[in-house]
Amino acid sequence: MRFLRLYVTYISIFLRTRRENPFTFYAGVFANFYSYFVTYTLLWAITKSFGSIDGWNIADITILLGLNVLAYSISGVLFSYAVYQIDNEIISGNLDSYLVRPMGILQQMASMSFVVDAFLGPIAVTVIFMAGAFCQISYHMTVYSYMYLAAAIVSGILIQSGTMIVLGSLSFWSVRPQKIASIIFGEMHMLTNLPLSIFPEFIRRCFTYVVPWAIVNYYPSLIILRKVETNEEFVVGLLSPLMGVCFFVFSLYIFNLGLERYAGSGSQ
Amino acid sequence: MDGLIRAEGLSRSYRVPKHGGGLLKRLFSAEFETIFAVRDITFSIEEGEAVGFIGPGGAGKSTIIKMLLGILTPSAGSVTVMGNDPVRNRRDNAYKIGVVFGHRSQLWWDLRVCDSFKLLKRIYKIPDGVYRENLEYAKEFLDMGSLWDEPVRELRPGLRMLAETAAAIVHGPKLLILDEPVLETDIPAKRRICEFTKTLNRERGTTIIMAAQEMKVVMEVCRRVMLMDLGSIVLDSSVAAFKQRFGGKHSIRVDLDAPLPEFTLDGVLSSHRFGGLTWDFKINQDRITIGRLIDEISKRAEIARVTVEEGRIEDIIHEIYIDGLNDELYEDD
Numbered sequence: 239m240r241f242l243r244l245y246v247t248y249i250s251i252f253l254r255t256r257r258e259n260p261f262t263f264y265a266g267v268f269a270n271f272y273s274y275f276v277t278y279t280l281l282w283a284i285t286k287s288f289g290s291i292d293g294w295n296i297a298d299i300t301i302l303l304g305l306n307v308l309a310y311s312i313s314g315v316l317f318s319y320a321v322y323q324i325d326n327e328i329i330s331g332n333l334d335s336y337l338v339r340p341m342g343i344l345q346q347m348a349s350m351s352f353v354v355d356a357f358l359g360p361i362a363v364t365v366i367f368m369a370g371a372f373c374q375i376s377y378h379m380t381v382y383s384y385m386y387l388a389a390a391i392v393s394g395i396l397i398q399s400g401t402m403i404v405l406g407s408l409s410f411w412s413v414r415p416q417k418i419a420s421i422i423f424g425e426m427h428m429l430t431n432l433p434l435s436i437f438p439e440f441i442r443r444c445f446t447y448v449v450p451w452a453i454v455n456y457y458p459s460l461i462i463l464r465k466v467e468t469n470e471e472f473v474v475g476l477l478s479p480l481m482g483v484c485f486f487v488f489s490l491y492i493f494n495l496g497l498e499r500y501a502g503s504g505s506q
Numbered sequence: 507m508d509g510l511i512r513a514e515g516l517s518r519s520y521r522v523p524k525h526g527g528g529l530l531k532r533l534f535s536a537e538f539e540t541i542f543a544v545r546d547i548t549f550s551i552e553e554g555e556a557v558g559f560i561g562p563g564g565a566g567k568s569t570i571i572k573m574l575l576g577i578l579t580p581s582a583g584s585v586t587v588m589g590n591d592p593v594r595n596r597r598d599n600a601y602k603i604g605v606v607f608g609h610r611s612q613l614w615w616d617l618r619v620c621d622s623f624k625l626l627k628r629i630y631k632i633p634d635g636v637y638r639e640n641l642e643y644a645k646e647f648l649d650m651g652s653l654w655d656e657p658v659r660e661l662r663p664g665l666r667m668l669a670e671t672a673a674a675i676v677h678g679p680k681l682l683i684l685d686e687p688v689l690e691t692d693i694p695a696k697r698r699i700c701e702f703t704k705t706l707n708r709e710r711g712t713t714i715i716m717a718a719q720e721m722k723v724v725m726e727v728c729r730r731v732m733l734m735d736l737g738s739i740v741l742d743s744s745v746a747a748f749k750q751r752f753g754g755k756h757s758i759r760v761d762l763d764a765p766l767p768e769f770t771l772d773g774v775l776s777s778h779r780f781g782g783l784t785w786d787f788k789i790n791q792d793r794i795t796i797g798r799l800i801d802e803i804s805k806r807a808e809i810a811r812v813t814v815e816e817g818r819i820e821d822i823i824h825e826i827y828i829d830g831l832n833d834e835l836y837e838d839d
């Protein structure tokens with residue numbers, strides 16, 4: 239648990255730095271709080287005016303969106319540095335400085351990122367809206383549903399983190415990840431805020447098996463909100479926590495392949 | 507014992523796009539050639555040594571260091587560091603190695619100096635007592651009290667290197683590796699880093715490996731020197747012997763107020779530029795002193811400026827090659 243201790247130390251240093259400059263901190267948190275607040279409100283308004291989207295009411299949609307934002311924000315806190323900076327670190331040769339230390343590169347990079355405040359806003363909004371939504375949903379949540387919810391959140395974080403790690407790894411093959419990241423986390427990400435059932439078959443397959451983001455929020459929502467209809471939905475839903483772990487391990491494997499390639503080709 | 511570091515037939519090559527040909531040709535034919543950054547070198551380093559790699563830029567010094575650190579895989583040959591394969595045991599070895607890279611930073615750019623140390627303490631799992639002791643030791647020698655609370659990004663290069671050096675030893679490494687540690691460093695900081703490294707070697711028995719283009723620094727810190735050129739070690743000798751063999755040679759540059767025609771002196775090689783306004787002299791100190799030379803010139807012309815340099819690395823390498831050639835000729839007889 240060396241990483242946890244490092245991270246706690248890092249966060250305390252980070253918060254102290256921000257206290258010295260509180261305006262930056264609150265401005266950062268507020269700007270992002272605001273933008274996600276707008277997202278939730280917009281979705282809320284749409285759902286309200288249509289009554290529901292394909293059978294999903296306001297509370298359902300909020301949970302669907304919330305799982306997504308939570309996974310994205312927490313992964314972002316940990317791994318956005320890896321996605322957006324690693325190519326610079328490789329080009330400048332600074333990656334060597336990480337490699338001479340006795341700790342994993344990704345763990346070190348997690349405690350380099352100075353964007354914690356950018357993700358605190360969305361996390362705060364989400365917690366508020368989701369708590370509201372869980373009070374509204376019409377049936378009783380059991381201990382098992384809460385356990386499943388926790389597992390689903392962790393798995394969502396693992397999948398989003400895995401996606402970020404794979405994107406960051408592209409840098410080892412001289413592909414700049416930023417552009418791809420902005421497509422993936424921008425437009426594509428928006429789609430998964432809506433129930434997958436409203437999309438054509440092809441897109442549904444794509445988000446389930448290719449870019450497995452429906453596993454982050456859609457399938458878990460089906461299970462929690464008791465909307466499962468087909469066997470496939472049930473199986474994918476139940477297995478989604480496991481898939482999160484698998485995808486994360488896969489992403490670490492890709493990253494290590496990249497590192498090997500780096501040691502093989504060298505930096506100037 | 508097996509030695510702290512053992513390299514045998516170690517090589518590292520790179521495939522680089524072939525030079526020459528037009529841009530179009532290079533784009534489409536994608537011809538590569540293999541260049542050797544390090545070629546078939548063998549050496550070993552014992553615990554407690556202070557060893558310097560010197561050589562002109564591109565000689566292969568950094569390449570060797572990267573292979574010792576396990577961040578670059580050799581293309582041929584073998585190397586062990588503390589009995590381990592450095593690539594396979596990179597992280598285990600890292601606990602016992604400290605690294606100073608002159609042109610990279612080990613510190614957290616956006617944080618204060620002290621914060622980087624707190625983070626390093628976690629990364630290396632340094633016990634409180636050890637951490638405090640090493641920090642005091644470094645702080646005392648490097649005199650970094652004043653920069654302790656400064657943000658890293660605002661430090662002058664010289665001061666930053668002091669902090670980098672301290673950061674490299676907080677975990678109490680057995681082996682300290684410095685690659686061009688005094689590249690942009692001012693003289694006081696340079697002196698402190700040299701002094702600290704020497705003391706570390708003497709008092710704690712820390713093995714020192716230093717690579718630099720600047721000979722003087724290496725000569726000051728190390729007791730053994732390996733001279734590299736084009737990926738090979740052309741000379742491996744004690745610093746004392748090295749100084750004896752090459753130390754007496756100086757190159758002297760003299761700028762004059764008025765041009766001076768060609769002249770000759772015993773024990774002096776000269777060349778001039780700008781129609782005789784700037785002269786470069788190489789002298790053999792057994793035959794003539796610098797004072798005598800200056801004296802002779804001032805009899806002939808008004809001197810504007812005199813610069814004295816120790817023998818340049820390139821000249822030493824040149825001399826070694828010439829000597830080698832002579833030896834071969836001699837053997838042929």
Ligand SMILES: Nc1ncnc2c1ncn2[C@@H]1O[C@H](COP(=O)(O)OP(=O)(O)O)[C@@H](O)[C@H]1O
Binds near residue numbers: 503520544561565
């Ligand atoms: N990643 C790389 N790709 C291609 N050539 C490289 C690479 N790294 C180093 N080289 C070449 O290897 C040689 C040795 O480099 P280096 O070890 O950095 O020399 P030094 O540290 O002695 O200045 C140089 O000719 C350099 O251009």
Ligand SMILES: [Mg+2]
Binds near residue numbers: 567568569686
């Ligand atoms: Mg170098």
